[in-house]
Amino acid sequence: MPAKSKQPVFESWGRYPKVDCHVAPLFWRDEFPRGTRLPPAVLAVGMGRSYGDVCLLEGGTLLSTRGLDRFLHFEPSTGLLRCESGVTLAQILQFAVPRGWFLPVSPGTKYVSVGGAIANDIHGKNHHIAGSFGSYVPSFELVRSDGARMVCSARQNTDFYCATIGGMGLTGLITWAEVQLRPIASRKIRYEGIKFSGIDEFLSLSSSGNHVEYTVAWIDCISRGRNFARGIYMQGDHSEIIEPKNISREPHLAVPFDFPGWVLNRTSMRIFNELYYRKQLRHHATRLIDYEPFFYPLDSILHWNRIYGKRGFLQFQCVIPWRYGRDGIVAILETIADSGLASFLAVLKVMGDRPSPGLMSFPQPGITLALDIAIQPGVTFPLFDRLAEMTRELGGRLYPAKDARMTGPQFRAFYPQWRQLSEYRDPAFTSSFWERVTGDA
Amino acid sequence: MRKHQRRPSKRPWKLWRGKRALPSKIVVFGATSAIAQAWMRLLAPHGASFFLVARNATRLESVANDLVTRGAAAVYAETADLDQFATHPALLERAVSSLGGIDCALIAHGVLGDQTAGEKDFTLAAARLLTNFLSAASLVTWLANYFAAQYSGTIAVISSVAGDRGRKSNYIYGSGKAGLNAFLDGVRNRVDRDGVQVLTIRPGSISTPMTAHLPQGPLFASPETVARDILKAIQSRRDVLYTPWYWRGIMAIIRMIPEWKFKRMDL
């Protein structure tokens, strides 16, 4: 184990909660566990792109995997890549796109690590067809604090394989993983944007576009009345016209400092939502666009989380099963609109029924809604608590990767399989999230 | 005279355009160093071949796999403790025969070590000087003769800004690097006329395993930044590289402080 380095607090993407922890950078797969002085509580972290506290550990040591960034093998005939767990999806794209391969599942940012993608079993715009990231990870190595090293797959150490996918880093350190890429002919996406107003229009677009590989909708969740739940339905698939596939350029824009709290208010949010809705003039637009703006529109500005100011922000993501799907989402959207708390990044998507190997995987068939809201004392937390309770009543669940508020009883209702996970948890591994939601059990 | 016809062009516009071909047959000492890895990753996609030398076999294998996956034409790896400099000539000959010649060498191995322990026990300090100065000087000697005989080649050596002036916090490390700097200046003076580039790389503080135990201040740069600077300096045939660039200014100021004042400072 390398010596601990005292760094400014490690922050998650939402910058809330702020906790005090050490960071021990790992550079080699054989570095953990090394020596006798194992810190009492550890947690692996990748890029810290989770919003809440799944990637934090109050008073503990975070094993940062950024230095585990080596590619180990690539099979050009099948697209199977083996790499270390700190390799980011951005690095994979940089490597794979020129060779004609693409990620099987892409979240809304490419700056996440393979380890983080497995541990949260992330999903993307193709969930309704492809399922989640874990379905494309045939095997990985898990290292436990007692020094045991296990290769986990659907055939070997299957119980640890299933517990680790979506296991929120609690089963140990993932050192390397295999990722099954999918072929592409070009960087381009055949994009189609369709304006809709109201959930019913969204649902009918979703069912008619079910065969399209990538679908998602941006939704205005400020407006009420006539404009309630208006939005833009965005879908696309990979262009099949063979074209040269160059490497992406790295972004040069960054938000240099924390914005003061007043910048994002109801008025500026309302203007943003209005402009975003009007950006697309026609009701229906089709064009060929590059994959970068299609999948990662926010990645072109580094540190964009600073616009929410020092206090940070919360993300809310729920999935509501079909049984209550439509009415449940309407009720949640109404609660948000009535609260007067603004959000400019709200997305709606239909999730499919392709099962994940993961025990604790978040996705389930239904409708998922994700949005972020700046933390304002006295108002944001009560809204989130109300939304979590509504999610529970509607038989849905919240996404731990994007949570900082759900209570222990709520978590255990969302994920009754949590007890099984705790059997596979490594005794030295825990997180602020885990302590929060199981500490009172 | 054939020898002088082969001398590299000194036309200034060629210098800054940096249009020279990328190195393609490369030997790297201390190949598990974070800076060396970042640098090799820039070259692997262009189909370079590498001969890697490092101490730790399993780590070396990971580095080799990474480079092969990224597109290196061939990667040979050998483990060696470079302190044993009697083994250097044979090692280098194996590199030449594996790669079918060499056009560039990067010497990246080094140890920071514990300054206070070395103050109490000179054997520790001597071991550090051996690694940071003598072992590198031995490799440079062989390489300078080899490249001079073929009238071409690049010897890039990672020294440090710590060699610019001895400071109480790390003069054991710094003096090894200072000796290395003077050695490289001399070798450059000898073999420049044979078309050999000798590049002294002086990085400032870089986030690597060597500095992982130190608090990371705002001046810390990434190995990737240093790697890009090294490659540019090789392509534009520079002699001395401060990286990142602001260290040239910082060290100029530190060298300017008069000794009567410097000796009382806590640096």
Ligand SMILES: Cc1cc2nc3c(=O)[nH]c(=O)nc-3n(C[C@H](O)[C@H](O)[C@H](O)COP(=O)(O)OP(=O)(O)OC[C@H]3O[C@@H](n4cnc5c(N)ncnc54)[C@H](O)[C@@H]3O)c2cc1C
């Ligand atoms: C702009 C934005 C958009 C996003 N969009 C989506 C989306 O569309 N879909 C979606 O699913 N998610 C999305 N996310 C969330 C993000 O994909 C997940 O939080 C992801 O897990 C982050 O990966 P990371 O490398 O940053 O991991 P971290 O946040 O650092 O860690 C996440 C978890 O992984 C564990 N972990 C990390 N590395 C290892 C390892 N080597 N071994 C064991 N455990 C490990 C940690 O312990 C922690 O529990 C988005 C996030 C952002 C900021």
Ligand SMILES: NC(=O)c1ccc[n+]([C@@H]2O[C@H](COP(=O)([O-])OP(=O)(O)OC[C@H]3O[C@@H](n4cnc5c(N)ncnc54)[C@H](OP(=O)(O)O)[C@@H]3O)[C@@H](O)[C@H]2O)c1
């Ligand atoms: N990081 C900085 O801030 C900084 C600043 C200025 C200069 N530098 C110089 O940059 C160079 C690269 O260092 P780094 O920052 O990349 O750190 P690093 O990753 O720790 O690399 C140092 C490498 O040197 C190797 N090494 C040490 N002694 C050796 C020996 N006797 N034989 C063979 N290999 C040996 C180490 O191998 P093992 O793994 O086997 O120990 C290690 O791979 C060094 O010369 C260093 O002095 C670094």
